[in-house]
Amino acid sequence: MSAAAAITARPPAREFGFEPADHRAISKMVYDELGILLPDGKAQLVYGRLAPRVRACGLESIGDYIKLIERDTDERARAFDALTTNHTSFFRESHHFDDFCERMWPGLVERLNKGGRVRLWSAACSSGEEPYTWLMAALGSDRAAAQKLLKRDVKLLATDVSPSVLETARAGRYTAATLRTVPSALHKAWVRGQGDALSVDPMLREAISFLPLNLLGEWPIKTRFDTIFCRNVMIYFDEPTKARLQARLADRLEVGGMFYIGHSERLAPEVGKRFECVGRTAYLKVAA
Ligand SMILES: C[S@@+](CC[C@H](N)C(=O)[O-])C[C@H]1O[C@@H](n2cnc3c(N)ncnc32)[C@H](O)[C@@H]1O
Structure with a gap:
């Protein structure tokens, strides 16, 4: 029209x-x-x-x-x-979290336990459901083990261009309806409060750095990441913008790292050469 x-x-x-x-x-x-x-x-x-x-x-x-x-x-x-359209949910496209937990997390935990570092990035995180899901899925329901691990050199960066959703993400407060897709053992371990006044446990909130970032602008990010989630934002971009963004994200990913994109998104052919597709919209970086 x-x-x-x-x-x-x-x-x-x-x-x-x-x-x-x-x-x-x-x-x-x-x-x-x-x-x-x-x-x-x-x-x-x-x-x-x-x-x-x-x-x-x-x-x-x-x-x-x-x-x-x-x-x-x-x-x-x-x-x-x-x-901006900020639609998101806990455990959205949940097989990505399953894949990360099986493919990446055991090796990353081993690295942490040997004194190494782990860097994760949820790019376009909206109101926080994606990075909180990621940590809940990886840490499981054993709070004592999680606390020990979070004292190691592990950082989860979560960025979005929208200040209002970042405010919600940092507060970590959600309604019961929003949290209904969190599996019960994880809900029990990581959600506090009653009725509709629920919030994500401070241990998780403190483990995530929520920062404003325009994916099209300059990135004051020096580090390379072990895994990047960048899901359901590229659907709003045209093909050249998608290809440029994917190439920049690929540059920030370690070889051997995973890149997860939204179900209706695809890698641009020139970027796809640097990855092996190992699952639905799940890509392993194989070449610098
Ligand atoms: C539909 S949400 C996706 C949230 C989450 N990744 C998911 O899959 O559930 C898209 C997010 O992208 C953000 N966004 C849109 N354009 C952006 C840009 N240029 N830079 C960073 N974030 C952007 C919006 O603010 C919104 O929160």
Whole structure:
């Protein structure tokens, strides 16, 4: 559907003016900054997500809001925050965690116990369900053993471009419904609280560094990782952006490390040469 059609197909009940040119201007800003594609058919979604910001700023149209975010970087960040899609869940695409626990974790534990270091990265972690799942799955329900291991040189970096989801991730507070996909033994070991006031155990929260990072920008990251999860974000990018990002992530991964991507995502052919596909959307890095 064209922007004009997407905009005019709705009943004329919009609170704020929204022209096809406004949608194009927002799409360009979001693409240039975040790499996210917002084609014409997403016009209603864009309106729905920005309307609360337009209201909060006391403006009368999306056009006025665009003028504001062109000069106000804080408000622009809020607009981008509103426009990201943050859907996630505990144990999403859970065979990736099974694969990591079988293929990678025993060797990494051995390395930790010999005084070595382990680095893991959840890139585009959203509100934290993915990195918390990762740690729960790897550590299992033996809290004493987990505590001992977490004192070793193991770090899990979890990054996202959206400040609001990172806030939720750092707080580690979730509803019972959100936590319902956590297996009961792990729930018992790692979830605190009652009713709907539940939170992830501080031992897990403290083991994860949640940091803001735009995957398209500069990365102040020097380390190489033993495993990277980068799932369900590349679906929003075009092919050249996906290929560039995958190549950069591959550069940050140790040979012998694992790279997990979302179920509907694929490796670009030139990046795929550096990996062996060892499971569904699970790739072992075999060449530098
Ligand atoms: C659908 S969620 C996926 C979360 C998790 N990886 C999963 O698979 O459940 C996509 C996340 O990507 C983030 N994102 C979008 N564009 C980004 C960018 N350019 N840099 C970093 N994160 C980005 C969004 O903020 C959102 O939290």
